[in-house]
Amino acid sequence: LAVVDDLLAIIVIAVFYTSAIDAVALAAAIGFVILFGLVVRSRRPRWWLLLPLALAAWGFMHASGVHATIAGVLLGFTVPARAVHGEQHVRTHDFDDAVRPFSSGIALPVFAFFSAGVSLVSGAGPAAVLGQPVVPAIVLGLVVGKLVGVLGTTAVVTRLTPLRLPDAIGLRDLLPVGFLTGIGFTVSLLIAELSFPDGTHTAGAKIAILIATLLAAVAAAILLRWDARKARSEDMNEDGVADQDIARIGDEEF
Template sequence: MYRTRAWIHADTTGGVLLMIAAVVALGWANSPWRESYHDLLSVVVGPASLGLDLSLAHWAADGLLAVFFFVVGVELKQEFVAGDLRNPRSAGVPIAAAVGGMVVPALVYVAIVGGLEPEALRGWATPTATDIAFALGVLALFGRGLPVALRVFLMTLAVVDDLLGIIVIATVYTDSIDARMLGAGLACVVVFGVAVRARRARWWVLLPLAVLAWGFVHASGVHSTVAGVLLGFTVPAIARAGEKQPRTERFGARITPYSTAVCLPLFAFASAGVTVVGSGHIVQPVSVGVFFALVVGKVVGVMATVWIVTRLTPLRLPDAIGIRDLLPVGLLTGIGFTVALLIAELSFAPGAGLSPDHEPAAKIGILAGSLIAAVLGALMLRRDARRVRSSDENRDGIPDQDTRVI
């Protein structure tokens, strides 16, 4: 049991399981039995009286992914209150890099797609996301010998990236809002926040409140993953009387195995199965735009932003990290996958009046771009690890103190 728990919590596990699920889905969706794959995902389950008669594909995107975003919310709360995001000076560079790593890919996508298929510009946010599980998994596998600070830098960048992605989902891809339902959902979040701060947080109280918050937010028209993040934000990040660790860490440790081993792989299985056999989805403006935005736009955005802020502002790279490390990190941020697939589904939903080819094309671009970004990132990590490092990599005039390696 201990070994199983340790394996699930390892950085590499999430990436491996996501990759297996995506390969299985892609293989099934392009096999002679591909109709059975699409039929399976279109099966509707849930109570119609509550408006929750959703297909399995919708349950994966709206339900299972909310669990993942709860974990993201908990991690964000911990980082903002007691982690690396607490100090603006040390967190400034990765935060700026996250912004640049979203803006430039969006511009690359617009530049490629805008003149050819203007109606597909709705998908501009698709290549802006970074998959935390995949990126950290590749770093753990191929970044051996590199400073531990590089993992913290990538984690901070990816967490901020996800937070900005959540804001985009909540503002850009919400067409109409039922104010009463949203108010009820927020009320449930507030009650959850009170209950989770009680002297003893009871799961049989918290779980129904979380489900109610999710259901009301879903019914309001706002994507239900936002409920997951808001619920995560309410969890206390400082140890209370008699506790050995903050509840953010404890909740994260308990829920991460379900998110890593169940929720994310099932979402990947439901989203990555794009049928390309006998179709023209592979090469078209949307897929090309997403591909180059992930592989090129992310790297340029991250590296250019860091170069600018470290030269024009007092901000500096964290201890033991140099400009040379930003190429592999920039490539790893090009692994879009989970959140990118979600945004692609929201961008090119059937009711948006767009071509039905756009969504599968975007997913092909995500899968191809994420794969190439991961391979190139792994190669650059190994190259970086073999090079001799300076005693002052971040060039702040102070010898590096934390030289621990991955």
């Protein structure tokens, strides 16, 4: 859900935050993405070749007027999600293991350090910042909107299509998950900065994201504890077949 949520947010960025497009730069970016895809699917891809191709795709995508995060999404889609050339490991997992230390240890903390700061002292003070209409709108959007989106979409899909939830997972289990999706940080902060380039409501948007994150985390923790204590039915996913495991979370013996 977190990955899909971020992808949808990036699509929103691409559609609504792109003004003029440089067709030549965009074509060059797509060309480098294709080259990256050919190399990454070869028998022995080399990082010293993949890295400059990725940087070139990112640079030309940025120059084209389309937000550069789209380049990262396209590059990610080119990496094989299944084992190829007789390999034992999936390359997406290998790439994730290689990139995660730099992403989680450097990129995200640096982005958070420069983007999450909110000054409540300067200007008209904290009351003026918290009183901006954007604050309750963002809080409701993240805490309530994400929850309604997760539960509503799942309910519609599982009732109107043959798709069902996994065995022993019910709609009630998605209640805390829906709140967890309201924990917004990196992508939410990025959209906030893009939405208010003049800085008028940027502080209010950032503080709203932090408030929503806290509320969503607390609500999810409470509901996870409630869900773990509540007895399970024999057919949680309502597929007409008794679930194999109906034990409550935490009942496992080690």
